[in-house]
Amino acid sequence: MPVAATAAPAAAAPGTAQLPPHFPDTLALVSSGASVLAVAADATERAAAADPSDSLLAEAARAARAAAQQAAAAVAAAAALHARPPARPHLPAGQALPNEPGQESQAAGTTPATTDASAAAVTEDAAATEDAPVTGTAAAPDSPESPDSPEVTAARENLRTAEDARDRAATATAAAEAAAEADPGNATLFSAARKARWDELKAGKAVQKATAALEEALAAAPAAGAARPAQPAGLPAPRTLTDEEKEERRAPKPQGQWLIDGHRPLNDDERIKREDAGLAVADRVRNIYALQGFDSIPAEDLAPRFKWIGMYTQRRQDMDGEQTGTLSNAELQDRYFMMRIRLDGGQVTPRQLRVIGEISSRFARGSADFTDRQNIQLHWVRIEDVPEIWDRLAQVNLDTFFGCGDVPRVILGSPVAGISKDEIIDATPAIREIKENWLTREEFANLPRKFKSAISGNRRQDVTHEIQDISFIGSEHPEKGPGFDVWVGGGLSTNPMLSRRLGVWVPIEQVPEVWVGVVRIFRDYGYRKLRNRARLKFLVADWGIEKFRRILEEDYLGHPLTDGPAPEIWPGYRDHVGVHEQRNGRFYVGVKPTVGHTEGDQLQRLADLAEAHGVSQLRTTPDKELLFLDVDGEDVDDLVAALDREGLSARPSSFRRDIISCTGLEFCKLALVTTKARAIELTDQLEERLGDLDVPLKISLNGCPNSCARTQVADIGLKGQIVTDENGNRVEGFQVHLGGALGMHPDFGKKLRGHKVTSAGLDDYIVRVVEHYKEQRNDGEQFRDWVLRADEAVLQ
Known part of the structure; x- marks a missing residue:
C-alpha cells in the first residue's frame, strides 16, 4: 500500500542541532521516493499475482515490497531527525569531550577525510569498497582530537539519511525495471520503472547536496583543516600548505584556487559543477531526456553538463551573425546537437570509421567533419537518438565522453606513431596508459577549464605542441637516449600564449606521471573565478617556469626531473599529406x-x-x-x-593542403560569419587564379575571436567580424593577421589595424597579397619572413 503522508516535523527544541539548508530537500526526496517505491511494489505484486508461475516476478515483488517498507521507516527516521538532540553539546573552545558510549576511540590525526564529489582523487582500492565512509576533512597529523560540532553532527545524519534513500531507490529501480522487462506490454509497470529511475537520480543528487553541506559544516568547524583530494596509491600525498607557501602561490587577488581560496564556487559554472558531476548527465540522457524529448532537458544540464558527454546545442539556422552579440545562448540554440567522437592519438580502424559513417547517415543528416584535435564531429543529432548512437559507438570501442567541458580533452598524437622513419620514439604506449588508467578518474572531471594535451615522438613535431596546455615532444638525451621534452602553458583564443619548455627530459615510463602531476597542479591552483582566465597558461605566466617546475617536482612527483636539451626543430612541412x-x-x-x-x-x-x-x-x-x-x-x-x-x-595544391577553418556560422552559436563553406570557395578560387605555390601558405578562417582555427599562428589569419562595406551595409567580413607561424620561429601574426576585408572581397584580397609576395620574395624566403619586411601598403 502507498506510504501515508508524513506529518510535518515538530519545531526543534532549544539546543537542538541546526540542520543544513539542504535537509528539507532531502526529506522531500525521501518521502517522494518512498511513495514511488510503494506504487512500484503494488504494481509488481499485481503482476506477480496475475502470473503465479513466473518466479522472476515473484522475486521482484518481494524485493519491491521490502524496499517500500524500508523507505517508510526511513521517512519516519528522517522526520524525527529535527527533534533529535545534538550528539555533543557545545563546549568552550579547547575543551575536549570524552567518547560517547559505544563509540570507538579515534586517535589524533585519524579523522576520516572529506571526499569532494566533483574533484577528489580516490584510490582504486577505496573506490572498490562500497561501504567506505563519506567523511570529514582530515586534521593535520599533529592536530589535537576535535569533537564534531552540532552542525557537523546534523550534516552527517543528513548525509546518512540521503545515502540510505539513494540505496533504497536503487533497489526499487532494479525491481521495477525487472518487472517491466518481464511484462513489456504493461504500461503501468513501464511508467513505474521510469519514475523509479528518475527518483533514483534525484536521490543521488540529494547525496551530492548533503555531501556539500557536510563539507561546508566541516570547513566552518574550528578544528577543520583544508580539504584535500585523496591521492592514488603510489604517488606522494600533497602537503598542507604553510601560510608562506600559500602567499607565494596566491594570485594577486582571490581567483578561486582550490588549495588557497578553498572550494567555494565563485561563479555559476563552478556552482553547477560542484552540485552534480558532469558525466552524471549521461544517465539522465538515457533514462529521461531521450524518452521525453528536448523540452525535458533543464538549462543547467543542457548548457554546461552536456559538454562532458561531448555535445553542444548547435545554432539555429535562421540566426545571422549580427544576432550573436545581442541574443543569449538559449535564444541562439537549436533543438539539435553537435556530437564529438573522441579519437585519442587519431587512431581509428576501417570498421570504426564505417560505424561513424553509418551513424552520420542515419542520425546526423550525413554531416561529418574531421577536427584539428583529431576527432570527428557530427551535427543535427536529436536527443532521442543519442542512446542508440552511444550503443553503436560502444560496439566498436568508441565514445563521446570528455569530448568537451572542463576536462582533459582528446590527446593529440603523431598520426604516424610506430611506423614513421622520422620517429625518435613511439608515444602510443604513453597515450594508451593515460587514456585507460587516468582519464576516467573522478579527480579529473572538474578542472578550471579545458586541458589540452599532445604527445608525439616524431621529429616533425606534428601535434602543434606550441599551443597546448602540455606537450611531450620526442627528444634524444645525449646520455639517456630517446625520451620527451616537456612544454606547458600554451593556448590561443583572445589572449594567446605560446607554451614554454619545462627544461626536462622525461623517459616514456614517466610521461603519464608527469602528465598527471601537471593536471593536478591545474586542478588545485588554476584560476576558477573568471572563465576567461581559467586556462593553465595564465598560471604558468604568473608563476614562471622555474616555480612551476619546482612545485611539480616537490609537491606532485616527489622527485626531481632530469634536465634535458631542447629538441631540434623540424624545418619543413609538419603534416603527412x-x-x-x-x-x-x-x-x-x-x-x-x-x-x-x-x-x-x-x-x-x-x-x-x-x-x-x-x-x-x-x-x-x-x-x-x-x-x-x-x-x-x-x-x-x-x-x-x-x-x-x-x-x-x-x-593537393598548397592552398588546399594548408587551409583550415572553424565550424563558423553554420552551426556555432559564437560565430559571426560563415567560414567552412567560404573557405572551400576561397580554395577553389585561389587554385583557379594562382595555380599553386612552391612553399607552404597556411590560411585560417575563424568565425569569431576565439581562434579555434588558429588565427594568430597562420600565414594569413582571418578573424570573423561584422564590417561595413563600401555602400554602408553591415556584412560579414574579417580582420586580417599576417605572418604568424609555428615551428622554426613560432610567433603571432601581425594584425593589420584598421584593415577589414568583406567576405565578398576576400578572394581578391588574398590573390593580391600572394601576388605581391611572389613578386618581391627573395630566394627561399617564406611568406611570414616577407611579411615582416614588406611595406604596409602592399599588405592592405
Whole structure:
C-alpha cells in the first residue's frame, strides 16, 4: 500500500542541532521516493499475482515490497531527525569531550577525510569498497582530537539519511525495471520503472547536496583543516600548505584556487559543477531526456553538463551573425546537437570509421567533419537518438565522453606513431596508459577549464605542441637516449600564449606521471573565478617556469626531473599529406578533405577502400587529414587513384593542403560569419587564379575571436567580424593577421589595424597579397619572413 503522508516535523527544541539548508530537500526526496517505491511494489505484486508461475516476478515483488517498507521507516527516521538532540553539546573552545558510549576511540590525526564529489582523487582500492565512509576533512597529523560540532553532527545524519534513500531507490529501480522487462506490454509497470529511475537520480543528487553541506559544516568547524583530494596509491600525498607557501602561490587577488581560496564556487559554472558531476548527465540522457524529448532537458544540464558527454546545442539556422552579440545562448540554440567522437592519438580502424559513417547517415543528416584535435564531429543529432548512437559507438570501442567541458580533452598524437622513419620514439604506449588508467578518474572531471594535451615522438613535431596546455615532444638525451621534452602553458583564443619548455627530459615510463602531476597542479591552483582566465597558461605566466617546475617536482612527483636539451626543430612541412615510405618498407598515404569536411556516405566508402587495399589502421591528424597506413607498394597507385575519384588528393595544391577553418556560422552559436563553406570557395578560387605555390601558405578562417582555427599562428589569419562595406551595409567580413607561424620561429601574426576585408572581397584580397609576395620574395624566403619586411601598403 502507498506510504501515508508524513506529518510535518515538530519545531526543534532549544539546543537542538541546526540542520543544513539542504535537509528539507532531502526529506522531500525521501518521502517522494518512498511513495514511488510503494506504487512500484503494488504494481509488481499485481503482476506477480496475475502470473503465479513466473518466479522472476515473484522475486521482484518481494524485493519491491521490502524496499517500500524500508523507505517508510526511513521517512519516519528522517522526520524525527529535527527533534533529535545534538550528539555533543557545545563546549568552550579547547575543551575536549570524552567518547560517547559505544563509540570507538579515534586517535589524533585519524579523522576520516572529506571526499569532494566533483574533484577528489580516490584510490582504486577505496573506490572498490562500497561501504567506505563519506567523511570529514582530515586534521593535520599533529592536530589535537576535535569533537564534531552540532552542525557537523546534523550534516552527517543528513548525509546518512540521503545515502540510505539513494540505496533504497536503487533497489526499487532494479525491481521495477525487472518487472517491466518481464511484462513489456504493461504500461503501468513501464511508467513505474521510469519514475523509479528518475527518483533514483534525484536521490543521488540529494547525496551530492548533503555531501556539500557536510563539507561546508566541516570547513566552518574550528578544528577543520583544508580539504584535500585523496591521492592514488603510489604517488606522494600533497602537503598542507604553510601560510608562506600559500602567499607565494596566491594570485594577486582571490581567483578561486582550490588549495588557497578553498572550494567555494565563485561563479555559476563552478556552482553547477560542484552540485552534480558532469558525466552524471549521461544517465539522465538515457533514462529521461531521450524518452521525453528536448523540452525535458533543464538549462543547467543542457548548457554546461552536456559538454562532458561531448555535445553542444548547435545554432539555429535562421540566426545571422549580427544576432550573436545581442541574443543569449538559449535564444541562439537549436533543438539539435553537435556530437564529438573522441579519437585519442587519431587512431581509428576501417570498421570504426564505417560505424561513424553509418551513424552520420542515419542520425546526423550525413554531416561529418574531421577536427584539428583529431576527432570527428557530427551535427543535427536529436536527443532521442543519442542512446542508440552511444550503443553503436560502444560496439566498436568508441565514445563521446570528455569530448568537451572542463576536462582533459582528446590527446593529440603523431598520426604516424610506430611506423614513421622520422620517429625518435613511439608515444602510443604513453597515450594508451593515460587514456585507460587516468582519464576516467573522478579527480579529473572538474578542472578550471579545458586541458589540452599532445604527445608525439616524431621529429616533425606534428601535434602543434606550441599551443597546448602540455606537450611531450620526442627528444634524444645525449646520455639517456630517446625520451620527451616537456612544454606547458600554451593556448590561443583572445589572449594567446605560446607554451614554454619545462627544461626536462622525461623517459616514456614517466610521461603519464608527469602528465598527471601537471593536471593536478591545474586542478588545485588554476584560476576558477573568471572563465576567461581559467586556462593553465595564465598560471604558468604568473608563476614562471622555474616555480612551476619546482612545485611539480616537490609537491606532485616527489622527485626531481632530469634536465634535458631542447629538441631540434623540424624545418619543413609538419603534416603527412602524400605518399611516404614507412620504416617497414610499406607506405602510408595521406589525403586532405578541404577544411576537413566530409560526409557519412563518404566515410563508409573510405572504410571500404581501406579494407580493399589491406589497410587495417587509419589515422586522423591535427591538420584535418586522413591517413591510410601499411599500404603495400603495389597497391599505392590504385589507392591514390581511388581517393582522387573521391575528391581526396594525395597531391593537393598548397592552398588546399594548408587551409583550415572553424565550424563558423553554420552551426556555432559564437560565430559571426560563415567560414567552412567560404573557405572551400576561397580554395577553389585561389587554385583557379594562382595555380599553386612552391612553399607552404597556411590560411585560417575563424568565425569569431576565439581562434579555434588558429588565427594568430597562420600565414594569413582571418578573424570573423561584422564590417561595413563600401555602400554602408553591415556584412560579414574579417580582420586580417599576417605572418604568424609555428615551428622554426613560432610567433603571432601581425594584425593589420584598421584593415577589414568583406567576405565578398576576400578572394581578391588574398590573390593580391600572394601576388605581391611572389613578386618581391627573395630566394627561399617564406611568406611570414616577407611579411615582416614588406611595406604596409602592399599588405592592405
